[in-house]
Amino acid sequence: MAETRDHDTHGAWQWLVNGWHTLRDKALNALTYFSPEQDDQEVSQRWGVVAADVTDHKHSVAVEMELPGMEKVDLSVEVIGDQLVVSGEKRSGSTRREGTVVITERAFGSFKRTIPLPCQVDQGGAKAEYRNGVLKVNLPKDPSGQTRSIPIRRK
Amino acid sequence: MNDLIKPFDLFDDFHRPMSSWLGREFPFRFGADSDVWMPPVDIRQGDNEYVIEIEVPGFQPDDVDVEVHEGVLTIKGERSSESESNEEGVIRRERRRGRFIRRFSLPNSAPTDEIDANVKDGVLTVTVPQAVPASTTKIDVT
Numbered sequence: 629m630a631e632t633r634d635h636d637t638h639g640a641w642q643w644l645v646n647g648w649h650t651l652r653d654k655a656l657n658a659l660t661y662f663s664p665e666q667d668d669q670e671v672s673q674r675w676g677v678v679a680a681d682v683t684d685h686k687h688s689v690a691v692e693m694e695l696p697g698m699e700k701v702d703l704s705v706e707v708i709g710d711q712l713v714v715s716g717e718k719r720s721g722s723t724r725r726e727g728t729v730v731i732t733e734r735a736f737g738s739f740k741r742t743i744p745l746p747c748q749v750d751q752g753g754a755k756a757e758y759r760n761g762v763l764k765v766n767l768p769k770d771p772s773g774q775t776r777s778i779p780i781r782r783k
Numbered sequence: 784m785n786d787l788i789k790p791f792d793l794f795d796d797f798h799r800p801m802s803s804w805l806g807r808e809f810p811f812r813f814g815a816d817s818d819v820w821m822p823p824v825d826i827r828q829g830d831n832e833y834v835i836e837i838e839v840p841g842f843q844p845d846d847v848d849v850e851v852h853e854g855v856l857t858i859k860g861e862r863s864s865e866s867e868s869n870e871e872g873v874i875r876r877e878r879r880r881g882r883f884i885r886r887f888s889l890p891n892s893a894p895t896d897e898i899d900a901n902v903k904d905g906v907l908t909v910t911v912p913q914a915v916p917a918s919t920t921k922i923d924v925t
Binding site for chain 1: 824825828834839841872
């Protein structure tokens with residue numbers, strides 16, 4: 629009896645551990661460092677979660693990234709090789725200068741997040757829009773370079 | 784500089800955003816991607832009000848509920864536009880699905896009928912006015 633119970637407990641524990649690892653791995657990718665603004669004297673979070681979804685469609689790759697409370701002009705989106713690089717400056721704004729801090733969990737400052745892309749994309753056809761605090765980037769696939777074949781030399 | 788003399792702050796810096804993303808009910812009710820999560824919040828106390836700012840990217844005003852019950856302010860939401868059940872082509876899924884919830888106890892004196900809430904660029908701002916201090920009348924003891 630005890631053995632069965634032990635086994636069950638172990639199973640439940642494994643289930644918990646596996647679930648935790650899955651969640652933590654996903655959050656760790658999204659964990660992003662925010663270097664503080666020059667004039668920011670306040671204690672704001674230095675690390676924030678910049679969560680992204682990437683979907684591989686037939687003719688394009690879609691990236692959605694959560695960047696709430698930003699101005700469009702403070703965002704930069706670039707394709708460098710087979711990576712999408714999103715960087716910017718998340719400003720805390722003038723409202724945060726007023727009053728006393730009760731709770732501070734949001735991160736502010738400059739940040740950069742690099743997302744590996746599954747294939748070569750046509751950089752010229754890339755489109756990006758920022759709405760409701762979500763950056764959506766659509767990257768058409770480059771039909772000429774979808775697979776990179778690397779020749780294997782024989783010695 | 785300060786980071787050098789306060790090494791444990793670094794752990795705290797990591798822990799806070801991660802546990803926010805993972806949600807408070809974790810690990811008791813996790814499973815699929817549908818568990819409850821807690822978006823990060825800033826609260827400031829001004830001269831006349833509290834200003835609460837919560838990061839809710841992708842949420843429309845209709846997706847968010849702000850309510851006060853027995854001195855507790857509850858802010859919760861669920862994305863209505865989340866119909867994409869098609870998981871085809873998914874390479875990365877970091878954005879949280881499902882519901883979020885945050886609760887705050889209000890000072891007894893807060894006039895709850897004057898609470899204001901609006902969503903802009905994925906940030907929900909809730910303004911809770913502070914009660915005007917009642918005027919004190921001095922009573923002379925004769």
